[in-house]
Amino acid sequence: MPTLPVTLDRSAPGPWGLQLATRIRRLVLDGTLARGDRLPSSRGLAADLGVSRSVTEQAYEQLLAEGWLETRHGSGTFVAASGAGRAGALPRRPAVNEPPLVRLDAGTPWIDPRHSAGWRRAWREVSAARPPRGYDDPRGLPELRALLADRLARTRGLLVDPDELVVTSGTTDGLRHLLGALDPGPVAVEDPGYRAAVETVRSLGRAVVDHPALEPVTDLHGLVATYVTPAHQHPLGRVLPGPERIALLDAAAAAGTLVVEDDYDSEFRYDVAPVPALASLDRSSVAYLGTAAKAVAPSLRLGWLVAPAPLQERIDARRVVTHDAAPWPVQRAFLALLRDGYVDQVVRTARRVYGERAPRVAAALAPHATAAGPVAGMYSTWLLPEHDARRAQEAARRAGFWVPLLSGYCRTAALTGLVVGFGGVTDEELDRALAALTSAL
Known part of the structure; x- marks a missing residue:
C-alpha cells in the first residue's frame, strides 16, 4: 500500500480535508508525486493520519475536481498531472490557513529585539521632523552622506568625500544607476551569483556573460562592466585572494571595464577582521555598492553608491532630472540610526x-x-x-x-x-x- 509524506496541523483553523488537499497538491507541484503515481485509498490514508475517512474523501474529491487526481475503475486513485520543477528557486505562496515557511535564506539578518527601542526612537524623530518643501538633493541627505562616508572609512578602509556618495534605494537600484550611465555592452556576473543582479542587468536590455565564480578574472575585453562580490562571494562564500584582486583590477584597466563591487555583508566576518573593500585599491576602475539590508532590514530598501568621477557626474545629472532619490523618511530614519549608534x-x-x-x-x-x-x-x-x-x-x-x-x-x-x-x-x-x-x- 503506497504512503504519502503528509501531516496535518490539527491546531490550524479550517477543514482538515482542505488542508490535506493543499498538502497533496504541493507534493504534485514540487515533483514529489509524479503523473501516474498511485495514492493510498481514502480509508488507508485516513488510518495513517488518524482521522475519519470523510477527511481524506473530501481532500480527494477536491483534487479530482481540480484535475490533479484521477480515478481508474478497479485500480484506485492516481496523480493526473505533473508539476515537477514548477516549484522553481523560490518558495510557493502558502495556502489559506497554512502557516508561512520560516526562511533560512542568505539575505535575512538577525536583529536582536533588545535594540528595538533605538528603532522606535529613530522613527519618532522622523515623525517630528519637517520634510523638505520640494525635491531634496538627488544624492541624498547631506548629513546622512557625511555619516556614511565616516562609516566607510572606519569599517571598509574606503576614503570618500560625502559629495562622492549617492544614497540609493538598495543595491539593485544602485546597479541600475551605474549601468544607466555606461555605454551599451554586455556585463559579466559571477556564476553562481546574485540572482537579483542578473535580473537587473537583463531588465536594462544588456546581455549577461557568466563568469565562473571560482576562477580568476584575466580578460574583460568586450565587457562594459563586471559584477563581483569579493569580500564574501555570493553564494559560495569565497574571499577573493589578493593576487586575484590585482589581476581583476589590471584586467579592468586594460579593457576599460567598470568593476562593480557589491559589498553586501562584509561587516559580518567573525573569523578574521573584515577584508578591505576592493574599491580602496582603485577608485578609478571600481564602483562600490553598499546596503543597509544585511545590517538593519532588507525592507528598509536603502543603500549607497560610490562611483568613479565621470560616472558620478552622469548619475547625478540624471537623478536631478528624474527626481530618483531614496525616500526622505527612510533616509531620515537611517540618519538617526547611524548617529545614535543603533547600527x-x-x-x-x-x-x-x-x-x-x-x-x-x-x-x-x-x-x-x-x-x-x-x-x-x-x-x-x-x-x-x-x-x-x-x-x-x-x-x-x-x-x-x-x-x-x-x-x-x-x-x-x-x-x-x-x-x-x-x-x-x-x-x-x-x-x-x-x-x-x-x-x-
Whole structure:
C-alpha cells in the first residue's frame, strides 16, 4: 500500500480535508508525486493520519475536481498531472490557513529585539521632523552622506568625500544607476551569483556573460562592466585572494571595464577582521555598492553608491532630472540610526550571534556535505548531489522551513547543494531546521 509524506496541523483553523488537499497538491507541484503515481485509498490514508475517512474523501474529491487526481475503475486513485520543477528557486505562496515557511535564506539578518527601542526612537524623530518643501538633493541627505562616508572609512578602509556618495534605494537600484550611465555592452556576473543582479542587468536590455565564480578574472575585453562580490562571494562564500584582486583590477584597466563591487555583508566576518573593500585599491576602475539590508532590514530598501568621477557626474545629472532619490523618511530614519549608534549595536550583536551559530550549522552538515567556502556572514553553502539536496529541502519544508538550493543560483555552473541561512531565525528554529535537514541526509 503506497504512503504519502503528509501531516496535518490539527491546531490550524479550517477543514482538515482542505488542508490535506493543499498538502497533496504541493507534493504534485514540487515533483514529489509524479503523473501516474498511485495514492493510498481514502480509508488507508485516513488510518495513517488518524482521522475519519470523510477527511481524506473530501481532500480527494477536491483534487479530482481540480484535475490533479484521477480515478481508474478497479485500480484506485492516481496523480493526473505533473508539476515537477514548477516549484522553481523560490518558495510557493502558502495556502489559506497554512502557516508561512520560516526562511533560512542568505539575505535575512538577525536583529536582536533588545535594540528595538533605538528603532522606535529613530522613527519618532522622523515623525517630528519637517520634510523638505520640494525635491531634496538627488544624492541624498547631506548629513546622512557625511555619516556614511565616516562609516566607510572606519569599517571598509574606503576614503570618500560625502559629495562622492549617492544614497540609493538598495543595491539593485544602485546597479541600475551605474549601468544607466555606461555605454551599451554586455556585463559579466559571477556564476553562481546574485540572482537579483542578473535580473537587473537583463531588465536594462544588456546581455549577461557568466563568469565562473571560482576562477580568476584575466580578460574583460568586450565587457562594459563586471559584477563581483569579493569580500564574501555570493553564494559560495569565497574571499577573493589578493593576487586575484590585482589581476581583476589590471584586467579592468586594460579593457576599460567598470568593476562593480557589491559589498553586501562584509561587516559580518567573525573569523578574521573584515577584508578591505576592493574599491580602496582603485577608485578609478571600481564602483562600490553598499546596503543597509544585511545590517538593519532588507525592507528598509536603502543603500549607497560610490562611483568613479565621470560616472558620478552622469548619475547625478540624471537623478536631478528624474527626481530618483531614496525616500526622505527612510533616509531620515537611517540618519538617526547611524548617529545614535543603533547600527553599530545591531552589527556587533549579529556578528556574535552568527559566530555562535555557524559552528552549529557546520557540525550538523559537515558529516553529510562539503562546505563550499569559509563560513562567514549569515549563511553557509554546502555541496552535495542534487537529489540529496532536494530531499533535504523537502524535509525542511515539511518541518516548516524554506532552505534554498544552490542550483537555483547557477546559470551555466553545474554546482548543487544547499544554501543554509541562519540569520532570520531563532536558535530554537535553527535547531529544528538542522534536525530536519540532517534526518533527510
